[in-house]
Amino acid sequence: MPGAVLHMQRCLASVERGFLTLKESIGDPVVEMRDITVKFPGVIANDNVSVDVYSGEILALLGENGAGKTTLMNVLYGLYRPDAGRIRIHGEQVQINTPNDAIRLGIGMVHQHFMLIPPFTVAENIVLGVEPVNAAGKLDMDKAIRDVEELSNQYGLVVDPRANIDDISVGMQQRVEILKALYRGAEVLILDEPTAVLTPQEVDELAAIMRSLVHQGKSIIFITHKLREVIAISDRVAVLRRGKCVGTGETKNTTAEELAQMMVGREVVLSLEKEPAKPGDTVLRVENLHARSGRNLPALRGVFFDVKAGEIVGIAGIEGNGQSELVETLTGLRKSTSGHIYVNGIDVAHNQPRALIEQGVAHIPEDRQNRGLILDFTVAENFILRNYYKSPFARGINLDYRKVQAHARDLISEFDVRTPHENIPVRSLSGGNQQKVVVARELSSEPKLLIASQPTRGLDVGAIEFVHKRLLAQRDQGKAILLVSLELDEIMSLSDRILVIYEGQIVGEMAASEATEGELGLLMAGGHGKRGLDTERSERSGQYGQQIQEPLRTHVKPIS
Amino acid sequence: METNLADVTIYIALVVSTLRMATPLILAGLGGVFSERSGVVNIALEGIMLIAAFMGMLISHFTRAPWLGVLAAVASGAAIAALHAVVCIKYKSNQVVSGTAINLFSVGFTGFMLRKVFEHAGQSPPVPKVADWTIPLIEKIPVIGAMIGKHTPFVYLSLIAVIISNFVLFKTKLGLRIRAVGEHPKAAETVGVDVFAIRYLCVLLSGALAGLAGASLSLGFLSQFRENMTGGRGFIALAAMIFGKWTPYGTLRACLLFGFADALQILSQTLGLTFIPTDFLLMAPYILTMAALAGIIGRSVPPAASGIPYERQK
Numbered sequence: 010m011p012g013a014v015l016h017m018q019r020c021l022a023s024v025e026r027g028f029l030t031l032k033e034s035i036g037d038p039v040v041e042m043r044d045i046t047v048k049f050p051g052v053i054a055n056d057n058v059s060v061d062v063y064s065g066e067i068l069a070l071l072g073e074n075g076a077g078k079t080t081l082m083n084v085l086y087g088l089y090r091p092d093a094g095r096i097r098i099h100g101e102q103v104q105i106n107t108p109n110d111a112i113r114l115g116i117g118m119v120h121q122h123f124m125l126i127p128p129f130t131v132a133e134n135i136v137l138g139v140e141p142v143n144a145a146g147k148l149d150m151d152k153a154i155r156d157v158e159e160l161s162n163q164y165g166l167v168v169d170p171r172a173n174i175d176d177i178s179v180g181m182q183q184r185v186e187i188l189k190a191l192y193r194g195a196e197v198l199i200l201d202e203p204t205a206v207l208t209p210q211e212v213d214e215l216a217a218i219m220r221s222l223v224h225q226g227k228s229i230i231f232i233t234h235k236l237r238e239v240i241a242i243s244d245r246v247a248v249l250r251r252g253k254c255v256g257t258g259e260t261k262n263t264t265a266e267e268l269a270q271m272m273v274g275r276e277v278v279l280s281l282e283k284e285p286a287k288p289g290d291t292v293l294r295v296e297n298l299h300a301r302s303g304r305n306l307p308a309l310r311g312v313f314f315d316v317k318a319g320e321i322v323g324i325a326g327i328e329g330n331g332q333s334e335l336v337e338t339l340t341g342l343r344k345s346t347s348g349h350i351y352v353n354g355i356d357v358a359h360n361q362p363r364a365l366i367e368q369g370v371a372h373i374p375e376d377r378q379n380r381g382l383i384l385d386f387t388v389a390e391n392f393i394l395r396n397y398y399k400s401p402f403a404r405g406i407n408l409d410y411r412k413v414q415a416h417a418r419d420l421i422s423e424f425d426v427r428t429p430h431e432n433i434p435v436r437s438l439s440g441g442n443q444q445k446v447v448v449a450r451e452l453s454s455e456p457k458l459l460i461a462s463q464p465t466r467g468l469d470v471g472a473i474e475f476v477h478k479r480l481l482a483q484r485d486q487g488k489a490i491l492l493v494s495l496e497l498d499e500i501m502s503l504s505d506r507i508l509v510i511y512e513g514q515i516v517g518e519m520a521a522s523e524a525t526e527g528e529l530g531l532l533m534a535g536g537h538g539k540r541g542l543d544t545e546r547s548e549r550s551g552q553y554g555q556q557i558q559e560p561l562r563t564h565v566k567p568i569s
Numbered sequence: 570m571e572t573n574l575a576d577v578t579i580y581i582a583l584v585v586s587t588l589r590m591a592t593p594l595i596l597a598g599l600g601g602v603f604s605e606r607s608g609v610v611n612i613a614l615e616g617i618m619l620i621a622a623f624m625g626m627l628i629s630h631f632t633r634a635p636w637l638g639v640l641a642a643v644a645s646g647a648a649i650a651a652l653h654a655v656v657c658i659k660y661k662s663n664q665v666v667s668g669t670a671i672n673l674f675s676v677g678f679t680g681f682m683l684r685k686v687f688e689h690a691g692q693s694p695p696v697p698k699v700a701d702w703t704i705p706l707i708e709k710i711p712v713i714g715a716m717i718g719k720h721t722p723f724v725y726l727s728l729i730a731v732i733i734s735n736f737v738l739f740k741t742k743l744g745l746r747i748r749a750v751g752e753h754p755k756a757a758e759t760v761g762v763d764v765f766a767i768r769y770l771c772v773l774l775s776g777a778l779a780g781l782a783g784a785s786l787s788l789g790f791l792s793q794f795r796e797n798m799t800g801g802r803g804f805i806a807l808a809a810m811i812f813g814k815w816t817p818y819g820t821l822r823a824c825l826l827f828g829f830a831d832a833l834q835i836l837s838q839t840l841g842l843t844f845i846p847t848d849f850l851l852m853a854p855y856i857l858t859m860a861a862l863a864g865i866i867g868r869s870v871p872p873a874a875s876g877i878p879y880e881r882q883k
Binding site for chain 1: 740753758760873
């Protein structure tokens with residue numbers, strides 16, 4: 010990759026020399042990780058990785074899933090002990106054996122899956138482990154609340170210290186996590202995939218918070234696999250691939266394409282090539298669909314839309330606006346309270362999942378491990394979950410395992426599932442290969458309608474590319490595809506038509522070719538549509554929302 | 570039989586019986602609260618109580634010092650709990666299986682020891698029991714004095730234990746950490762809380778409290794050990810803990826209610842309640858517990874990590 014080497018300094022071979030020029034410009038590094046090696050049974054998660062962080066900068070740690078980014082940061086935070094390597098903080102060699110050691114050295118970590126205790130209050134979560142006590146040894150919650158308020162004012166991170174974690178938004182929970190680290194005097198903040206759970210507007214806010222933190226002298230290490238965020242947010246970037254550091258340098262000297270290539274190790278096409286859709290007959294029509302959530306609250310409140318053969322309809326929305334309930338209702342997993350679901354003209358609203366399968370509905374569920382697969386069953390068994398009861402697999406009350414295995418071998422080669430053979434538990438496959446098993450099973454049934462819910466969640470670039478290509482191929486074969494995703498990029502690049510769901514209603518529809526991220530983001534936050542603006546959310550969209558309101562009116566036709 | 574519900578002695582008898590029946594439940598129930606709040610299910614309470622009741626009696630028999638017996642009961646309770654803790658925390662095995670094993674072991678062990686030491690099956694000879702405490706002043710108040718003025722020390726100890734447990738769990742940093750470990754151990758560990766240390770501490774504490782509960786049976790209300798004398802009280806204590814939503818005061822209230830059901834059954838003749846089969850009164854606590862678990866009366870949600878062994882990565 011000559012292009013990459015031009016701009017980026019190789020960090021493997023000549024680490025010390027490579028950073029010399031940077032040291033002059035930014036000062037001494039706060040954190041120096043040298044030759045870190047971490048071995049897991051059968052894998053080298055980090056192989057001689059060296060990374061430095063300077064005071065007052067945002068360093069992006071970029072890499073695919075499984076590249077070793079989180080492992081490396083868990084070493085810095087004392088959760089893993091490296092098999093080899095040294096860490097220096099402010100030039101002094103240190104031993105970090107536990108999170109306590111890390112905290113003492115001024116390192117704080119915000120984990121990808123928040124480490125918050127749901128029934129506790131914000132203040133309780135922030136002080137846990139370093140609780141203020143009064144003279145009598147009693148927990149001093151008043152002081153805790155005052156401290157949290159003070160800290161939240163100092164850094165502009167607005168939280169309600171008395172609220173329960175259960176009751177606050179994901180964006181708010183993330184602020185609590187950041188405050189937790191700051192409360193412990195963190196100078197270096199590690200943010201593990203902080204944007205994965207946020208809306209575009211919340212991402213902008215987070216970026217502003219990160220800017221303000223480094224302005225006040227903090228350093229931030231920011232783990233991500235999203236190139237755009239690296240470019241937009243970071244000062245410097247270090248790229249990991251398969252446990253090795255393959256490059257590091259200043260963000261302004263590189264491009265998304267170059268970073269993608271370093272990350273994956275080959276040329277990647279960042280934009281999908283696709284022919285215009287040729288929509289045919291309506292396959293799925295949803296009319297005035299209502300359903301309740303698991304907590305018995307209204308989750309779908311009159312949903313109307315249709316999907317035609319040969320098109321991909323994407324449903325964009327912030328998590329928790331009824332997407333899961335919509336998918337569950339359409340696949341027979343949840344009972345609708347009223348409304349109609351027509352598949353090829355037949356009302357299937359009250360059908361059981363098996364009846365829907367027989368109607369030609371396939372489903373890639375959002376949670377492959379709990380819904381898509383039985384992890385302790387073999388790959389071969391997982392392939393027949395939809396149709397094990399039918400010929401050729403069923404023979405009376407027996408299963409014909411030879412047919413099952415032959416079927417599995419066909420699918421494994423057709424869908425390039427990386428597994429030693431078909432008789433190992435699907436649990437032992439990587440996430441990407443597990444998803445391939447689900448995709449293979451659902452697509453091999455020759456469905457008329459495919460409902461794909463977050464089909465690429467947690468997959469790396471290569472696997473995402475694979476799933477996307479397969480979905481497009483299905484579309485081109487004339488299948489109707491409903492795509493539900495929290496990844497706006499995915500919705501925008503795959504869909505032919507985009508619907509926006511907000512609080513259980515479709516609040517906007519547009520052709521994908523006309524959609525922009527700003528418009529969609531605003532609709533997703535409830536900024537436009539018949540319910541009007543709600544104050545808290547409109548404040549959060551702020552300036553950004555203002556700028557795009559004008560073109561929005563011309564583009565989007567709200568449905569009512 | 571002639572009954573007179575206006576006769577104050579009936580009410581005194583009811584209160585006294587309720588407290589007596591509730592005391593071992595309260596102590597064991599608090600043990601359950603500590604253990605489960607930290608994330609370890611301890612259904613071994615029953616067996617721990619039984620072994621502790623036996624050890625307490627044994628030491629009191631040989632030393633003639635009942636309080637030494639109490640100490641031995643508490644220590645043996647903690648020792649058996651330590652076994653449970655190592656199996657569940659260090660070796661991460663199934664907590665219910667470990668607890669069941671201890672319960673089955675305890676019946677055999679105490680029965681065998683009884684015959685070995687006293688060459689007598691069924692029950693031990695009488696041993697010195699701890700003397701009742703009288704509460705000055707209160708004892709002198711009419712009616713109230715008779716109800717709560719004079720009891721075996723275990724009654725008062727159990728009530729004091731409730732107050733202390735509630736303070737520890739909800740007003741101290743140790744309590745915050747215990748609850749954090751029981752809800753989300755990984756989150757607790759990332760802020761430097763030692764999950765294993767907290768769990769060991771809580772399981773040992775639950776054993777000590779169950780041990781005290783055992784001592785209350787053989788050295789408080791009776792002055793001897795009888796085979797299988799716990800009679801399922803360890804399980805009733807767990808039911809009370811669930812019914813009391815894993816809080817000390819809730820557990821206290823549940824234990825008093827269960828104790829009251831027992832007292833009604835004991836006094837049903839005197840109270841003229843013969844039209845209700847006593848079995849129904851005895852069943853009532855369990856029906857209430859199931860109703861609480863099913864969410865019919867105030868949903869009871871256990872600590873999220875209760876029963877799940879904690880595994881540190883790498």
